[in-house]
Amino acid sequence: MADTSDETKLIMEERRRMDIKVEEITNVIDGGSNNTTLRRKITDMIQNDAILSDMDQFYKTEEEKYSRGIRRALRVRKLDVDFNDTTTQRILFIATGKEIGLPIHSGVFVPTIMNLGNQEQVEKWVPLAVNFNIIGTYAQTELGHGTNLRGLETTATFIPESQEFVVNTPKLSSMKWWPGDLGKAANHAVVMAQLIIKGESYGMMPFIVQIRDLSTHLPLPGVKVGDIGAKFAFESNDNGFLILDNVRIPKENMLSGVAEVDAEGNFMLKSDPRVLYGGMMLIRVNLVDSQAVFPLQQACTIATRYSIVRRQGSIQSGGDEVSILDYVAQQHKLFPLLAASYAFHFSSRQTHELYKIINAEVKNGEFSNLPELHALTAGMKAYLTEKCLAGTDICRRACGGHGYLQASGFPNIYLQQLASVTYEGENTVMFLQCARYLMKCMSGVINGRKIVGIPSYLNERMSDRCHATSERDLTNHDTLLQCLKHRSSFLIRQAKEKIDSLTKSGKSYQDVWNITSVELVNVARAHLEYYIFSSFLQVIQNMNASADTKGKMGELCSLFGLHTINENMADLLRDKYLSAKQARLATEAELSSLSRIRKYALGLVDAFDFTDKTLMTCIGTYDGNAYERLYENAKRAPRNKTEVNEGFYNQLRPYLLKGRDILEGTKSKL
Ligand SMILES: Cc1cc2nc3c(=O)[nH]c(=O)nc-3n(C[C@H](O)[C@H](O)[C@H](O)COP(=O)(O)OP(=O)(O)OC[C@H]3O[C@@H](n4cnc5c(N)ncnc54)[C@H](O)[C@@H]3O)c2cc1C
Numbered sequence: 164m165a166d167t168s169d170e171t172k173l174i175m176e177e178r179r180r181m182d183i184k185v186e187e188i189t190n191v192i193d194g195g196s197n198n199t200t201l202r203r204k205i206t207d208m209i210q211n212d213a214i215l216s217d218m219d220q221f222y223k224t225e226e227e228k229y230s231r232g233i234r235r236a237l238r239v240r241k242l243d244v245d246f247n248d249t250t251t252q253r254i255l256f257i258a259t260g261k262e263i264g265l266p267i268h269s270g271v272f273v274p275t276i277m278n279l280g281n282q283e284q285v286e287k288w289v290p291l292a293v294n295f296n297i298i299g300t301y302a303q304t305e306l307g308h309g310t311n312l313r314g315l316e317t318t319a320t321f322i323p324e325s326q327e328f329v330v331n332t333p334k335l336s337s338m339k340w341w342p343g344d345l346g347k348a349a350n351h352a353v354v355m356a357q358l359i360i361k362g363e364s365y366g367m368m369p370f371i372v373q374i375r376d377l378s379t380h381l382p383l384p385g386v387k388v389g390d391i392g393a394k395f396a397f398e399s400n401d402n403g404f405l406i407l408d409n410v411r412i413p414k415e416n417m418l419s420g421v422a423e424v425d426a427e428g429n430f431m432l433k434s435d436p437r438v439l440y441g442g443m444m445l446i447r448v449n450l451v452d453s454q455a456v457f458p459l460q461q462a463c464t465i466a467t468r469y470s471i472v473r474r475q476g477s478i479q480s481g482g483d484e485v486s487i488l489d490y491v492a493q494q495h496k497l498f499p500l501l502a503a504s505y506a507f508h509f510s511s512r513q514t515h516e517l518y519k520i521i522n523a524e525v526k527n528g529e530f531s532n533l534p535e536l537h538a539l540t541a542g543m544k545a546y547l548t549e550k551c552l553a554g555t556d557i558c559r560r561a562c563g564g565h566g567y568l569q570a571s572g573f574p575n576i577y578l579q580q581l582a583s584v585t586y587e588g589e590n591t592v593m594f595l596q597c598a599r600y601l602m603k604c605m606s607g608v609i610n611g612r613k614i615v616g617i618p619s620y621l622n623e624r625m626s627d628r629c630h631a632t633s634e635r636d637l638t639n640h641d642t643l644l645q646c647l648k649h650r651s652s653f654l655i656r657q658a659k660e661k662i663d664s665l666t667k668s669g670k671s672y673q674d675v676w677n678i679t680s681v682e683l684v685n686v687a688r689a690h691l692e693y694y695i696f697s698s699f700l701q702v703i704q705n706m707n708a709s710a711d712t713k714g715k716m717g718e719l720c721s722l723f724g725l726h727t728i729n730e731n732m733a734d735l736l737r738d739k740y741l742s743a744k745q746a747r748l749a750t751e752a753e754l755s756s757l758s759r760i761r762k763y764a765l766g767l768v769d770a771f772d773f774t775d776k777t778l779m780t781c782i783g784t785y786d787g788n789a790y791e792r793l794y795e796n797a798k799r800a801p802r803n804k805t806e807v808n809e810g811f812y813n814q815l816r817p818y819l820l821k822g823r824d825i826l827e828g829t830k831s832k833l
Pocket residue numbers: 267301302303304307308309310311340341342343397402582585586587588589590591592595680
């Protein structure tokens with residue numbers, strides 16, 4: 164490439180001007196400088212590895228992406244890192260980028276056995292799986308049912324005579340459909356099936372079923388298995404279908420950490436059945452980082468850097484062209500997302516911590532906090548995947564035409580996120596599960612019970628009116644916390660009143676729930692917004708950082724709170740907690756913060772510390788050299804390998820020759 168480009172000069176100048184402690188913020192994001200060092204070490208290992216550093220997937224076919232994914236999955240396992248360390252696991256998620264193959268094998272099959280198997284089963288299956296000596300999938304969803312687990316039709320019937328289970332998918336709608344790694348790779352599956360003993364059903368239980376021969380890889384007798392066909396994205400994964408026609412498995416293949424069947428066919432519950440869903444909670448907690456929050460941070464990084472180097476039009480008449488980030492409308496698209504990506508990161512970390520605490524309690528037989536954790540992880544999964552997906556598209560659109568190119572990096576990020584609103588619990592259903600818990604809490608409050616944990620604000624007697632009189636008041640963290648708390652509490656109470664009134668009118672519980680479901684989804688969102696904001700505040704309060712960094716994090720926290728309130732102003736006006744005048748002040752306060760954040764926005768995205776290789780972008784690299792990279796990338800496009808392509812010879816030529824003749828006034832000699 165030529166000398167330093169104008170765009171690189173622009174971004175370097177911006178970095179020179181800004182006053183922000185980027186490295187300190189990086190440490191805060193990582194949860195300490197040790198973690199930053201570890202993350203960089205692992206990132207270096209990956210980016211110096213010939214197989215793992217191959218991030219370029221433009222123009223690869225589906226099959227190439229699939230084999231590349233598997234190659235990378237096997238290679239990751241060879242890295243010299245501590246795979247049991249949760250920080251390392253999270254770092255690996257980001258640093259390996261997208262398209263690591265066998266994600267369900269490593270991310271669901273293995274953890275499910277660890278969570279739901281007994282000690283013997285864990286010792287038998289986990290080492291085999293971790294070393295890729297068997298490849299597994301998690302087969303729950305069926306062609307006819309996904310969300311409604313009670314509707315799943317696969318059965319596992321106990322045969323006392325042979326001490327076996329017969330696993331069967333009795334009709335078309337009961338075939339397993341969607342499991343990742345199933346289509347072509349897996350030779351084992353954790354199959355979720357209705358346990359049947361002596362004609363009686365005992366609910367959904369997990370069974371390990373071998374589906375393919377380990378040497379020939381052909382389906383075993385009674386098994387039909389294959390890929391479900393092309394999808395929106397995730398070409399590196401072989402989501403599959405599975406038909407089981409009376410397949411026999413030994414009795415010890417029922418994962419028996421939670422429940423067991425003895426030789427005579429007696430069913431014994433060994434633990435609280437809710438533990439069955441413990442694995443799902445962990446998967447949800449983990450997936451929001453890799454599939455929602457990190458992608459949004461990446462999208463913000465690309466859009467903010469590009470918005471600095473992209474100059475278009477001027478603000479003053481006759482003035483110089485400005486960076487598009489100088490337009491307030493552009494700042495209003497990007498900065499609330501940037502604030503949200505920080506808020507989501509810290510609140511997700513808090514949820515991790517809570518998960519660890521409550522999981523330890525559960526292991527000691529204490530289940531009282533499990534419902535709260537279940538509601539929180541379901542709600543956070545839905546809220547963060549929904550918001551981050553929408554946010555990535557806003558970032559894409561903020562980059563105009565170039566944002567639509569594969570080379571922007573956005574398609575890769577967006578398509579990866581797209582399915583996250585559906586799998587591991589469809590979002591509406593997740594919001595409703597969260598709301599169900601909040602309704603129970605509200606019933607408790609009405610019946611004089613003191614609520615503990617996150618919804619404990621329902622016990623409080625809150626002020627009827629917000630007392631803010633200025634923009635400054637409305638930027639105050641405590642004022643914002645009260646607003647979010649008030650809104651959530653108001654919506655919970657309103658939904659509960661509606662439920663009670665419909666119930667009194669004689670409607671069934673199911674009808675009442677269905678009629679109120681739109682309000683209930685909103686209730687969950689409001690509660691989660693309060694939780695995210697309050698988590699961010701807690702992190703800032705306990706942050707080991709300079710006053711300057713705390714101040715900048717505080718500004719982001721206020722912006723997240725203000726933007727959330729402004730987006731949902733109708734609730735607070737309806738409740739009369741805010742007046743029309745205060746609503747106006749809240750809008751002004753949000754807009755005022757944009758110009759302050761403009762001064763160091765680049766530092767906020769640099770602090771995420773994504774390498775160019777991880778971002779896979781031409782327009783959002785650290786050096787800002789967007790135009791040269793775009794042109795270099797275009798020159799590499801397969802279509803540009805020949806000056807004249809086949810389409811011309813095969814189809815267009817006769818028409819064009821005629822055009823030539825007409826223009827030249829001569830007759831074709833062909
Ligand atoms: C990329 C991808 C990977 C996947 N990987 C796996 C895997 O490895 N293993 C596996 O077992 N499954 C997997 N799945 C399946 C996934 O878990 C299900 O698709 C998901 O749980 C949603 O269930 P569903 O398809 O039945 O949707 P549905 O439940 O049919 O949802 C359709 C619509 O109905 C609405 N709806 C449904 N029930 C209710 C209700 N009670 N109240 C209000 N609205 C409702 C939903 O909100 C949604 O709008 C995968 C799916 C995808 C897309």
